[in-house]
Each structure stands twice: as C-alpha cells, then as structure tokens.
Amino acid sequence: MSSVTTNTSHHHGDGALITAQPGTPLDVLDRSTVMQVLADAGFLLLRGFDTSVGEFSRLVRRMSERITLDPARSLHGGVAQKVDAGLDAIGLHCENGNSPFMPHLCWFFCERAASIGSETTVCDGYRAWDALSPAAQRAFLDRDIVYSRHVEAAKWKSFVHHALQGAKRVEDISLDDLLSLADARPGTVIRPSAGEAIYYEFQVPAARRTLFSDRIAFANSILGPSYNYEKPRITFADREPIPLSLLDEVVRVTEAVTVDIAWRDGDVLLVDNTRAMHGRRAILDPRRTIYNALSFIGHRETPAGEG
Incomplete structure (x- = not known):
C-alpha cells in the first residue's frame, strides 16, 4: 500500500481520508486495515483510486460477508444501487435504521460529482451523544423508540428474494419467509x-453500542427520510410522542457536529452504519450520480435490538 496515504483527521476531526496516487486500484486496500481505520474513525473517504461501478461492487464484496439491499432502488451488478431520492435535503439517519434489517456498513460511490453543493452529510454518533444534554441522554436511555408503518408487497418480497439469494421466486415468497x-x-x-x-413495528434504542465498540453512539433514523416508502410513525416505546423540544435539541446538536462530504468523481465513502448517521444537502446539480451498497461483516453480532 505504498501508493496509499491515510489521514485520520478528515475535516472537523471526524472520519478518515485515504488517498491514492492516480491509477491505484482498489484491490491494494487490505480488508483488515480498512476495518481498523473504520473502527477508529466511524467513516472513511477513499479518494484518487481507479474506480468504476464494477470496481466499487468488487470492493464491497471483498470487504463484506453478506450483501443486502434497499428494494426500492434499482440494482446494478447485484451490489450497487443507484441513489434516487429526489432533490430535497435529507435528514440524518442510519440506512434502514427504521427497520429490523439494518446493515453494518453503508457504502457510496460517486460516479459523477455535482458542480455545486449537493454534499452528503455524515454525523458521528459518538460526538452527537457526548454533545446532548444530560436530560436528553436520560430521555433516550430510559425509553426505546418505535418505528411503525406499512410496506407494500413488491418491496418486502423483493427484499426477501435477495436475502434468500434467489432460492425462491418472488411470486412464491410468502409472509412466513419474511417472518x-x-x-x-x-x-x-x-x-x-x-x-x-x-x-410492522420495530422497537430499538436511539442510543446504543456499535459494531466495533461498547461505547454509546446516538445513531438512529428519527430525523430520516421516507422518500420511497410510507412515512413511519416514530414514538417512544410506550407510544408517547417524542417531545418537539427534544427533537429540536437533536437537530441542533447533530447539525453542529455534522461533516459535509464534497464529492469528487470516483470517490468512495464507507460509513459504520451502527455508529454514524448520514444525510444530504439539497441537490443543486441533478446530474450528480451516486451509487449505494449495504452489507454486513462478521466482526461481532449486530448491536442489541437491531438484528
């Protein structure tokens, strides 16, 4: 990896930036090294490598033990999915964090960067948790949160079909398979x-241990989007609404510790989806083209309550 440089102080002190000399293939990246950097930093940006959708997909497969997907997005080569969620800003969230099938890792590949704005946002859940007031921390430690909503048949059956690795045809998939x-x-x-x-109803802590550590991270989807799905109802586990004052504090605190990723063509972003939330500023250049991938690794079991 002599052609690769790691900087573990990306922007505001969060994340890591791994840069490469032009033409360096992603194959030079060692899995154990990448995962160690991710464990330390929470997210990492790969810049300067020789990349394409195919190379991105191969990297995800090599670094992961199992690939999952968002059934509402188009699939490219069995791994990459084109991000298509309109042009509006998107709030911070964990990918699929409002469902029982939240992946460990969330990947992004920038095929074409925007000419202006349109940044992806990342918020380290450790920093967010430490910045919350003691009263807010206690509120989220005392009670889990619950997401509930309907999902149409085509989407949940497509997810099950992929999870079963095509062992059953979509038309043969039943509710028992999902259960x-x-x-x-x-x-x-x-x-x-x-x-x-x-x-479905899914109960989970808003603040919990992460994939690589028992340290508490504020990592959830209470501010997140529902572009391709019915908007979920989000409450505390006792079905009491989350107070607006508490949500206002969450917005204020997370925004203060959020990093903007100003994409360049060919960039790859890897996020620990159990620790860091991500979102997006409003898209000002609709030619921006981003692909996403979701995966699991076998470092440890999924944090409690996530499955």
Missing part, C-alpha cells in the same frame, strides 16, 4: 395488511 428472517430480531412485530402489504 423467518425477522424471527431473531427482538422488538419486531410484523402482520399482514391489505393487498399482501405488511405492517
């Missing part, structure tokens, strides 16, 4: 709804 996948996820209730849709 089997969710069986080991505590805090999950799934029941049938109209037209083969499902309704």
Whole structure:
C-alpha cells in the first residue's frame, strides 16, 4: 500500500481520508486495515483510486460477508444501487435504521460529482451523544423508540428474494419467509395488511453500542427520510410522542457536529452504519450520480435490538 496515504483527521476531526496516487486500484486496500481505520474513525473517504461501478461492487464484496439491499432502488451488478431520492435535503439517519434489517456498513460511490453543493452529510454518533444534554441522554436511555408503518408487497418480497439469494421466486415468497428472517430480531412485530402489504413495528434504542465498540453512539433514523416508502410513525416505546423540544435539541446538536462530504468523481465513502448517521444537502446539480451498497461483516453480532 505504498501508493496509499491515510489521514485520520478528515475535516472537523471526524472520519478518515485515504488517498491514492492516480491509477491505484482498489484491490491494494487490505480488508483488515480498512476495518481498523473504520473502527477508529466511524467513516472513511477513499479518494484518487481507479474506480468504476464494477470496481466499487468488487470492493464491497471483498470487504463484506453478506450483501443486502434497499428494494426500492434499482440494482446494478447485484451490489450497487443507484441513489434516487429526489432533490430535497435529507435528514440524518442510519440506512434502514427504521427497520429490523439494518446493515453494518453503508457504502457510496460517486460516479459523477455535482458542480455545486449537493454534499452528503455524515454525523458521528459518538460526538452527537457526548454533545446532548444530560436530560436528553436520560430521555433516550430510559425509553426505546418505535418505528411503525406499512410496506407494500413488491418491496418486502423483493427484499426477501435477495436475502434468500434467489432460492425462491418472488411470486412464491410468502409472509412466513419474511417472518423467518425477522424471527431473531427482538422488538419486531410484523402482520399482514391489505393487498399482501405488511405492517410492522420495530422497537430499538436511539442510543446504543456499535459494531466495533461498547461505547454509546446516538445513531438512529428519527430525523430520516421516507422518500420511497410510507412515512413511519416514530414514538417512544410506550407510544408517547417524542417531545418537539427534544427533537429540536437533536437537530441542533447533530447539525453542529455534522461533516459535509464534497464529492469528487470516483470517490468512495464507507460509513459504520451502527455508529454514524448520514444525510444530504439539497441537490443543486441533478446530474450528480451516486451509487449505494449495504452489507454486513462478521466482526461481532449486530448491536442489541437491531438484528
């Protein structure tokens, strides 16, 4: 890796930046080294490498033990999914964090950077947690949060089809198949709804240990988007609404410790999805082209309550 340089003080002191001499292939990156940098930094940006959608997909496969997906996005080569969520700003969230199938890692590949603005945002959950007031910390430690919503049949069946690695045709997939996948996820209730849709409730802490550490991170999807899905109802576990004053503090605190990723063509971003939340500023250049991938690694079991 002599052609690669690691800077563990990316921008505001969060994350890591790994740069390469022009033409350096992603293959030079060692999995154990990348995961150690990720464990220390929470997210890392790969810049200057020789990249493409295919090379990005190969990197994700090499670094991961299992690939998952968002069934509402188009799939490219079995790994990469084109990000298409409109042009508005998107609030901070963990990818699929409002469901029992939250992945460990969230990957991004910038095929074409915006000419202006349109940055991806990343917020380290450790810094966010430390910045919250003691009263806010106690509120989130005392009670879990619950996400609930309906998901249409085409989307949950597509997810199950991929999770079963194509072992069953989409048209043959039943609710029992989904229930089997969710069986080991505590805090999950799934029941049938109209037209083969499902309704689910998912209970999970808003602040919890992470993939690489027992340190508490504020990492959740209470500010997140629902562009391709029904907007979830988000409450405390006792079904009491989250007070607006508490949500206002979360917005203020997380914005103060959020880093903007100003994309360049060919950049790859890797986020510890159990520790860091991500979002997006409003897209000012619609030619911007970003791909996403989601995966699991076997470092440890998924943090409690996530499955």
